[in-house]
Amino acid sequence: MDFGFTEEQNRFRQEVRGFLEDEIQKGFWEPACDAWIQGFDPAFTKRVAKRGWIGLIWPKEYGGQGRSHIDRLILTEEMLRYGAPAACHWFADRQVGGAILSFGSEELKREFLPRIAGGEAFFGLGMSEPGAGSDLASLRTRATEDGDYYVINGQKTWTSCAYFAHYFDVYARTDPEAPKHRGISEFIVDARSPGLSRIPMTDITGTEAWSDLFFDNVRVHKKYLIGEKNRGFYQVLHQLDYERSGLERIMGNYPLFEAIVQFSKEHKLSCDPDVRSKLAQLRIEFEVGRLLGYRVTCVMEEGRTPNWESAMSKAYSTEFEKRLANVAMEILGPYGQLMPGSRLVPLRGMAPHSYLGSKGYGLQAGTTEILKNILAARGLGLPGS
Amino acid sequence: MKLSLTEEQEMLRKTARDFLADKCPRAFVRQMEESEKGYSTELWEEMAELGWIGLAFPERYGGGGMGFVDLAVLLEEMGRACLSGPFFSTVVLGGLPILDVGNEEQKQEYLPKLIRGERKFTLALTEPGYQNYDASSVTVEAVPDGGRYIIKGTKLFVPDAHIADYLLCVARRKPENGIAIFVVDARSPQINYTLLKSIGGDKLCEVVFDHVPVPEAGVLGQPGQGWSVVQKMIERAAVAKCCQTVGNIQRVLEMTVDYAKERKQFDRPIGSFQVIQHYCADMATDVDGARFIAYQAAWMLSKGLPCTKEVAMARVWMSEASQRVMDSAHQIHGAIGVSMEHDLHFHTRRAKAAELAFGDASFYREAVAREMGL
Numbered sequence: 001m002d003f004g005f006t007e008e009q010n011r012f013r014q015e016v017r018g019f020l021e022d023e024i025q026k027g028f029w030e031p032a033c034d035a036w037i038q039g040f041d042p043a044f045t046k047r048v049a050k051r052g053w054i055g056l057i058w059p060k061e062y063g064g065q066g067r068s069h070i071d072r073l074i075l076t077e078e079m080l081r082y083g084a085p086a087a088c089h090w091f092a093d094r095q096v097g098g099a100i101l102s103f104g105s106e107e108l109k110r111e112f113l114p115r116i117a118g119g120e121a122f123f124g125l126g127m128s129e130p131g132a133g134s135d136l137a138s139l140r141t142r143a144t145e146d147g148d149y150y151v152i153n154g155q156k157t158w159t160s161c162a163y164f165a166h167y168f169d170v171y172a173r174t175d176p177e178a179p180k181h182r183g184i185s186e187f188i189v190d191a192r193s194p195g196l197s198r199i200p201m202t203d204i205t206g207t208e209a210w211s212d213l214f215f216d217n218v219r220v221h222k223k224y225l226i227g228e229k230n231r232g233f234y235q236v237l238h239q240l241d242y243e244r245s246g247l248e249r250i251m252g253n254y255p256l257f258e259a260i261v262q263f264s265k266e267h268k269l270s271c272d273p274d275v276r277s278k279l280a281q282l283r284i285e286f287e288v289g290r291l292l293g294y295r296v297t298c299v300m301e302e303g304r305t306p307n308w309e310s311a312m313s314k315a316y317s318t319e320f321e322k323r324l325a326n327v328a329m330e331i332l333g334p335y336g337q338l339m340p341g342s343r344l345v346p347l348r349g350m351a352p353h354s355y356l357g358s359k360g361y362g363l364q365a366g367t368t369e370i371l372k373n374i375l376a377a378r379g380l381g382l383p384g385s
Numbered sequence: 386m387k388l389s390l391t392e393e394q395e396m397l398r399k400t401a402r403d404f405l406a407d408k409c410p411r412a413f414v415r416q417m418e419e420s421e422k423g424y425s426t427e428l429w430e431e432m433a434e435l436g437w438i439g440l441a442f443p444e445r446y447g448g449g450g451m452g453f454v455d456l457a458v459l460l461e462e463m464g465r466a467c468l469s470g471p472f473f474s475t476v477v478l479g480g481l482p483i484l485d486v487g488n489e490e491q492k493q494e495y496l497p498k499l500i501r502g503e504r505k506f507t508l509a510l511t512e513p514g515y516q517n518y519d520a521s522s523v524t525v526e527a528v529p530d531g532g533r534y535i536i537k538g539t540k541l542f543v544p545d546a547h548i549a550d551y552l553l554c555v556a557r558r559k560p561e562n563g564i565a566i567f568v569v570d571a572r573s574p575q576i577n578y579t580l581l582k583s584i585g586g587d588k589l590c591e592v593v594f595d596h597v598p599v600p601e602a603g604v605l606g607q608p609g610q611g612w613s614v615v616q617k618m619i620e621r622a623a624v625a626k627c628c629q630t631v632g633n634i635q636r637v638l639e640m641t642v643d644y645a646k647e648r649k650q651f652d653r654p655i656g657s658f659q660v661i662q663h664y665c666a667d668m669a670t671d672v673d674g675a676r677f678i679a680y681q682a683a684w685m686l687s688k689g690l691p692c693t694k695e696v697a698m699a700r701v702w703m704s705e706a707s708q709r710v711m712d713s714a715h716q717i718h719g720a721i722g723v724s725m726e727h728d729l730h731f732h733t734r735r736a737k738a739a740e741l742a743f744g745d746a747s748f749y750r751e752a753v754a755r756e757m758g759l
Binding site: 264 | 386387388389390391394454642645646653654656657658659661662663665666667669670673674677678680681684685688695698701702747750751753754757758759
């Protein structure tokens with residue numbers, strides 16, 4: 001067992017920190033909670049790309065750097081620590097690029113990966129539908145063959161990267177006769193396709209980070225099918241393992257954690273035994289979440305796809321984030337209710353924003369219940385219900 | 386970074402697991418709990434022969450030259466097997482502190498025999514009225530008396546003192562009043578032992594030092610080293626206890642999952658009910674969290690890195706996670722789990738005892754708060 005980082009890895013961490021601190025100092029952006037999913041800043045993404053930090057682990061021939069999963073862990077950990085606005089490239093870097101690498105044709109790899117790595121192609125995820133959440137296999141969006149094309153009709157919801165995505169990673173039914181898990185395929189859909197429209201969704205925090213997508217006879221060339229026809233459900237399970245593989249959910253609100261600890265010190269609230277105990281408990285719970293996240297990286301570093309390990313890490317971490325937001329609001333007392341932009345608001349309103357946001361954490365990327373099912377069935381071998 | 390065991394550690398684990406499955410079945414554990422000694426001489430000698438006692442000591446004293454993380458692997462397996470007895474007290478509470486603090490002469494005198502299993506050690510630290518693990522709680526006195534010290538006072542919860550050959554006694558050296566550690570011959574006629582009956586089934590003793598003479602050379606290391614040395618001993622013991630608990634609750638998780646797969650109610654295995662699955666998923670999360678946070682502390686100790694915060698975090702998590710795991714295990718096992726015929730109680734009782742040893746969750750949570758600068 002080795003819990004340390006090499007000197008080279010420590011240097012890389014310092015390099016990332018230096019870059020991010022410089023960005024903040026220049027006033028390019030302010031650290032924010034959930035900026036990895038809600039902070040859209042194409043110029044920032046471009047600057048990150050220039051450093052070679054998008055697609056860090058992909059092979060060099062596709063525009064990546066061929067670096068290790070541990071390097072990517074360090075990079076993303078620092079992005080999250082500083083609350084950097086990385087949402088334009090996060091999804092493609094984390095999962096769509098990997099899906100293309102694992103299942104896509106050589107042509108797709110050459111067309112998309114270098115552009116993602118260059119900060120030129122942003123992706124949103126088109127998985128959930130109004131009638132298909134946890135039971136994703138019951139999705140109803142249809143893709144029908146028509147010559148060299150598929151024609152897509154239907155609706156997606158909670159599609160990330162709302163207005164910035166150039167492409168969507170879309171799952172649609174290609175064989176309605178087959179059992180529901182065996183009739184789904186994965187496509188790359190150009191966001192400018194005729195017949196594709198978006199309506200932004202405002203979430204409980206007041207943020208427009210997601211949208212509804214409507215497909216009205218959207219034509220997609222067959223070459224934009226990722227992987228095998230009708231194997232889409234198995235591919236999405238694989239992709240979801242990666243979607244949950246990072247530190248997003250233990251560190252997505254790290255700026256708030258840091259700020260509330262600092263606030264408690266400065267206002268001498270931390271002399272109160274109750275406040276001390278709550279903050280120390282959060283620190284301990286954070287440490288466990290960090291280590292469960294690190295374990296997922298180690299699994300990937302060994303060349304395995306993390307499955308129940310990432311389910312465990314994500315299910316645990318969302319609960320931590322709920323407690324973090326609750327404790328922060330409690331410590332702030334009546335000021336805790338003041339929303340961003342209000343007179344007298346402490347900590348730029350991060351606490352109520354996180355509190356509201358945290359209601360969705362246990363729903364994104366697999367509900368906590370689904371994740372515990374995965375852990376029980378795949379990790380512990382318990383029988384199906 | 387690599388959060389799995391090395392090949393060598395995997396081998397050690399497998400050897401230990403097989404050996405203990407053979408030598409330390411639950412019938413043996415029960416027998417040891419019921420016996421006054423609390424251990425078997427044959428098993429002790431076999432462990433010495435396997436090189437377990439000396440595993441983490443340098444080769445020049447006859448040890449195996451391995452590190453604290455390797456010892457952690459062994460401790461985890463002992464926790465899994467519910468093995469009580471003098472291994473923990475001799476190695477963790479006696480030998481390693483001598484290695485840390487003792488002068489060369491003391492190391493040469495004590496360590497080779499300890500490693501060969503010929504001498505058993507333990508630590509006499511806590512006292513009646515002892516609340517927290519801080520220096521102010523130590524009242525046992527060592528008074529100079531013409532080239533020797535006379536120790537008097539009472540120590541409590543001293544593990545395996547009744548069968549130890551030496552006690553490391555933490556006392557106040559008069560007249561300076563500083564803390565020092567004395568190596569005391571446990572057979573001294575001025576020492577009285579009373580066995581306490583404790584929840585963990587281990588052998589905790591009340592030890593009364595009734596004017597016990599100790600030669601000047603019996604001060605471990607330098608007389609002026611004080612409490613910081615003791616603190617390090619406590620830190621290491623706390624982590625070692627965590628590693629034992631990891632083994633304990635890992636086994637409990639496995640027993641519970643197996644039971645949930647076999648036990649049928651309403652014509653189906655109870656493990657097919659989602660509510661049971663989610664209990665099990667939570668248990669697995671608690672256990673894995675416990676493993677990583679305990680081994681992180683063990684790893685830092687082995688590297689000599691400052692780790693007061695990491696040790697404290699491990700202790701808090703372990704205390705609370707182990708109790709949650711035991712609660713769920715009992716709930717899933719149903720009524721059979723609260724009977725003495727089932728094995729679960731061995732684990733339940735040990736987890737509770739471990740939670741209270743070397744500082745509880747509140748004590749260490751406050752330590753984390755201090756380390757955070759709160």
